[in-house]
Amino acid sequence: MKIKSAEFLVSNQDVAKCPQNKIPEYAFIGRSNVGKSSLINMLTSRKSLAKTSGKPGKTQLINHFIINNAWYLVDLPGYGYAKVSKSSKRIFQKFITEYFEQRKQLIAAFVLIDIRHKPQIIDLNFMEWLGSNQIPFAIIFTKVDKLKPKNVDEYLTSYKDILLETWEELPQYFVTSSSKSIGKKDLLSYIDSINYDITKTSKSN
Numbered sequence: 001m002k003i004k005s006a007e008f009l010v011s012n013q014d015v016a017k018c019p020q021n022k023i024p025e026y027a028f029i030g031r032s033n034v035g036k037s038s039l040i041n042m043l044t045s046r047k048s049l050a051k052t053s054g055k056p057g058k059t060q061l062i063n064h065f066i067i068n069n070a071w072y073l074v075d076l077p078g079y080g081y082a083k084v085s086k087s088s089k090r091i092f093q094k095f096i097t098e099y100f101e102q103r104k105q106l107i108a109a110f111v112l113i114d115i116r117h118k119p120q121i122i123d124l125n126f127m128e129w130l131g132s133n134q135i136p137f138a139i140i141f142t143k144v145d146k147l148k149p150k151n152v153d154e155y156l157t158s159y160k161d162i163l164l165e166t167w168e169e170l171p172q173y174f175v176t177s178s179s180k181s182i183g184k185k186d187l188l189s190y191i192d193s194i195n196y197d198i199t200k201t202s203k204s205n
């Protein structure tokens with residue numbers, strides 16, 4: 001898929017105020033600093049469409065980006081960042097939870113995992129929570145440029161083993177690097193194929 005246009009549309013703290021049209025959307029979620037915002041910039045080939053930072057806790061709102069005037073990418077705040085004050089953590093958690101529970105336009109969540117870190121319980125719990133709420137998701141391993149290829153394979157094998165303790169079937173996963181533009185084509189093709197299926201289904205109804 002070619003990205004012809006990518007624009008920031010709106011930021012919200014309240015899911016009820018998010019765009020009301022029925023176009024499909026895909027949300028990026030994961031621990032703070034995992035590279036959610038950077039991945040949006042990589043996928044859209046826009047340097048600073050989404051705001052990124054070396055310090056965790058940069059994205060603090062639900063951000064909608066409209067792609068090719070046809071679908072949304074949604075950048076969310078990260079979870080699990082210890083230095084955010086308790087009250088803002090509560091607010092984040094509340095609106096992130098509400099976003100996933102209430103957003104009917106959400107087609108799939110992408111759970112981002114930093115490939116340099118050993119599997120974190122917070123990510124595994126979050127995926128289980130998505131599963132129990134019947135929210136489709138795929139995993140995106142980020143920052144693969146930071147590992148040697150041999151270590152990438154080892155990491156993926158051990159991560160899959162852990163997932164198989166909970167999941168009967170492995171979730172779809174992607175391996176990416178925003179700084180090296182790795183995984184872009186696969187991820188965009190995946191979204192494209194889902195968008196295509198949605199259009200086909202809505203035409204046949």
Ligand code: GTP
Pocket residue numbers: 031032033034035036037038039051052053054055056057058059060076077078079142143144145146176177178179180
């Ligand atoms: P929050 O908004 O704070 O939740 O963080 P985020 O998940 O949006 O992370 P962000 O995209 O802001 O990136 C965090 C840091 O990781 C920045 O310093 C990025 O430059 C760096 N980063 C992101 N993706 C990659 C990558 O693929 N490779 C490398 N080497 N660094 C990356």
Ligand code: MG
Pocket residue numbers: 036037038051052058059075076077
């Ligand atoms: Mg961010």
